[in-house]
Amino acid sequence: MTDDRPATDGRPAPDDRPATDGRPAAGQDPAWWRRAVVYQVYPRSFADSNGDGIGDLPGLLSRLDYLASLGVDAVWISPFYRSPQDDNGYDISDYQDVDPVFGTLADVDALIAGLHERGMKLIIDVVLNHTSDEHPWFTESRSSTDSPKRDWYWWRPARDGLPPGSPGAEPTNWRSFFSPSAWQLDEATGEYYLHLFSVRQPDLNWENPEVRRALYGMLRWWLDRGVDGFRMDVINMVSKRLPLRDGPPRPGGDGYGDGWASFISGPRIHEFLRELHAEVIAGRDEALLTVGEMPGVSLADAAAFTDPASAEVDMVFQFEHVELDRDPGDRLAARPLRLTSLKASLARWQAGLAAGWNSLYFGNHDQPRAVSRYGSDGPAHREASAKLLATVLHLHRGTPYVYQGEELGMTNYPFASADELADIESRHYYRQAVDAGQDPAQALAALRRRSRDNARTPMQWDASPHAGFTTGTPWLPVNPNYPGINAAAQAGDPDSVLSYYRRLIALRHDLPVVAEGDFTLLLPGDERIWAFTRRLGPTELLVVANLSDGPAEADIPAGRDWAAAELLLSNYPPPAAATFVLRAWEARVYRHSGRTPPPVG
Numbered sequence: 001m002t003d004d005r006p007a008t009d010g011r012p013a014p015d016d017r018p019a020t021d022g023r024p025a026a027g028q029d030p031a032w033w034r035r036a037v038v039y040q041v042y043p044r045s046f047a048d049s050n051g052d053g054i055g056d057l058p059g060l061l062s063r064l065d066y067l068a069s070l071g072v073d074a075v076w077i078s079p080f081y082r083s084p085q086d087d088n089g090y091d092i093s094d095y096q097d098v099d100p101v102f103g104t105l106a107d108v109d110a111l112i113a114g115l116h117e118r119g120m121k122l123i124i125d126v127v128l129n130h131t132s133d134e135h136p137w138f139t140e141s142r143s144s145t146d147s148p149k150r151d152w153y154w155w156r157p158a159r160d161g162l163p164p165g166s167p168g169a170e171p172t173n174w175r176s177f178f179s180p181s182a183w184q185l186d187e188a189t190g191e192y193y194l195h196l197f198s199v200r201q202p203d204l205n206w207e208n209p210e211v212r213r214a215l216y217g218m219l220r221w222w223l224d225r226g227v228d229g230f231r232m233d234v235i236n237m238v239s240k241r242l243p244l245r246d247g248p249p250r251p252g253g254d255g256y257g258d259g260w261a262s263f264i265s266g267p268r269i270h271e272f273l274r275e276l277h278a279e280v281i282a283g284r285d286e287a288l289l290t291v292g293e294m295p296g297v298s299l300a301d302a303a304a305f306t307d308p309a310s311a312e313v314d315m316v317f318q319f320e321h322v323e324l325d326r327d328p329g330d331r332l333a334a335r336p337l338r339l340t341s342l343k344a345s346l347a348r349w350q351a352g353l354a355a356g357w358n359s360l361y362f363g364n365h366d367q368p369r370a371v372s373r374y375g376s377d378g379p380a381h382r383e384a385s386a387k388l389l390a391t392v393l394h395l396h397r398g399t400p401y402v403y404q405g406e407e408l409g410m411t412n413y414p415f416a417s418a419d420e421l422a423d424i425e426s427r428h429y430y431r432q433a434v435d436a437g438q439d440p441a442q443a444l445a446a447l448r449r450r451s452r453d454n455a456r457t458p459m460q461w462d463a464s465p466h467a468g469f470t471t472g473t474p475w476l477p478v479n480p481n482y483p484g485i486n487a488a489a490q491a492g493d494p495d496s497v498l499s500y501y502r503r504l505i506a507l508r509h510d511l512p513v514v515a516e517g518d519f520t521l522l523l524p525g526d527e528r529i530w531a532f533t534r535r536l537g538p539t540e541l542l543v544v545a546n547l548s549d550g551p552a553e554a555d556i557p558a559g560r561d562w563a564a565a566e567l568l569l570s571n572y573p574p575p576a577a578a579t580f581v582l583r584a585w586e587a588r589v590y591r592h593s594g595r596t597p598p599p600v601g
């Protein structure tokens with residue numbers, strides 16, 4: 001920690017804050033994020049400035065014009081704080097400094113200024129559920145049972161009657177996301193600490209008001225520095241149900257229990273988020289965006305989290321649609337995804353949050369590449385299906401998030417050996433599967449489809465060595481398809497995926513119906529066609545898309561004469577005939593303005 005930080009309590013009131021560099025002053029543009037598109041940068045994989053093979057802030061700074069030309073309104077950047085990088089920065093050892101691998105605080109200031117000059121905002125990623133085991137709070141906490149910070153984390157003795165370290169002596173039977181048990185024995189005091197994620201990510205104890213106060217002060221410090229909001233990592237896990245109890249045995253009989261009921265949306269979660277809002281956000285809300293990442297969140301809870309009346313967060317990242325193709329018992333195993341389930345899931349959230357707001361995403365740094373997962377990533381249909389997925393997603397009601405490289409149609413990586421996997425989660429699942437007797441080739445095949453590393457291979461900038469990402473050796477290999485799939489090749493091509501994203505993003509800015517219109521799903525039982533309408537006042541849009549490798553006819557219900565409506569956007573040349581026979585992976589957006597069109601001729 002450094003000492004030159006502005007005091008967090010005497011912070012300036014929102015009204016006398018100087019209007020910063022082109023950004024609308026607080027209060028002038030309420031809920032700007034309802035018309036915004038957010039771009040996610042995973043800094044480690046975006047652009048490397050110094051040849052060490054790892055992306056960094058100066059690298060990102062050199063690419064701001066690229067982001068401006070895409071037309072996005074805000075950048076969400078994954079963690080750049082000081083960190084031992086056990087989970088690529090989601091293990092923070094100093095919330096108020098930058099890891100030397102990424103740069104300096106001065107680089108963050110330059111990033112804030114550079115984005116604001118170009119009319120974009122900066123959303124930082126805050127990990128409040130856990131710290132690194134190298135955070136001074138944890139070093140202090142583990143030093144002795146009577147440390148003043150002992151209660152900042154979750155310490156528990158061994159299970160009654162069992163010696164610490166003996167099999168089954170963990171305080172509860174919970175499994176962690178990244179290692180077998182969620183408890184780690186600390187030899188120094190003979191007690192266990194809780195870590196829902198890796199052994200190096202101990203969970204903070206939010207029951208302790210000092211912990212919450214320290215975190216709120218840190219968040220205010222970043223706002224005072226000029227950031228425009230927060231993406232809050234696994235924020236629905238911060239309230240734990242007391243006393244901590246064993247969960248029901250997990251399917252598959254690995255001996256662990258499922259602790260979810262003890263830590264997903266726990267009893268004090270709404271209280272904590274309201275307190276955070278009151279202490280950090282209130283008075284500046286209109287200028288800021290807050291999005292809570294919430295694995296396992298229910299629709300009812302999401303409605304409560306995003307209800308403006310109770311002031312918790314602006315929107316949540318929910319997981320329902322990205323869990324449909326995975327086996328709940330075995331996170332590596334796939335289950336077949338049906339288009340009808342995917343459409344129904346998104347439509348359910350559209351309806352359930354009709355009075356609130358959705359975030360919209362297909363990809364991020366934890367998910368496989370969208371075009372490989374939901375589209376068709378071979379040469380025949382990659383471009384069309386990448387554009388189709390973007391069309392369908394961005395035409396839903398909510399705030400769309402673009403994950404870096406998605407706007408180029410970047411694909412999953414052809415991992416050939418487990419040694420190529422860097423991600424802590426992937427390595428853990430591989431080891432676990434092989435230890436349990438699974439064929440290593442089969443485990444690798446599952447990870448090739450599933451691994452978070454698919455999203456983390458370097459950004460493909462151009463056709464030069466390492467795709468222009470680095471002059472050194474990239475920390476994760478570049479996808480071998482980069483000579484054909486890269487930003488330079490797409491920038492000047494009006495038919496590229498990149499150019500299509502620019503048009504799509506502009507459409508949202510130009511047409512209020514895209515951001516705000518009501519949503520109605522059509523043809524819910526169709527396994528090939530995804531179709532829906534959006535309506536705002538007299539304006540109505542029809543979105544219709546064919547998610548298959550051959551032609552398919554959309555049986556659009558009678559009502560409006562859609563075939564005669566204005567074709568606003570499509571990933572194919574206009575159809576020769578006014579029919580709804582769509583070509584492979586074709587997507588179309590039609591508009592009825594509600595006015596009688598002027599006579600032709």
Ligand code: ISL
Pocket residue numbers: 087090091127177197233234293295365366367425452
């Ligand atoms: O990555 C997942 C599925 O492959 C999720 O289970 C993921 O771990 C979960 O969504 C939480 O993610 C967030 O917190 C983790 C971090 O590893 C992720 O990168 C982050 O997005 C722990 O901080």
Ligand code: CA
Pocket residue numbers: 048049050051052053054055056101
């Ligand atoms: Ca670097």
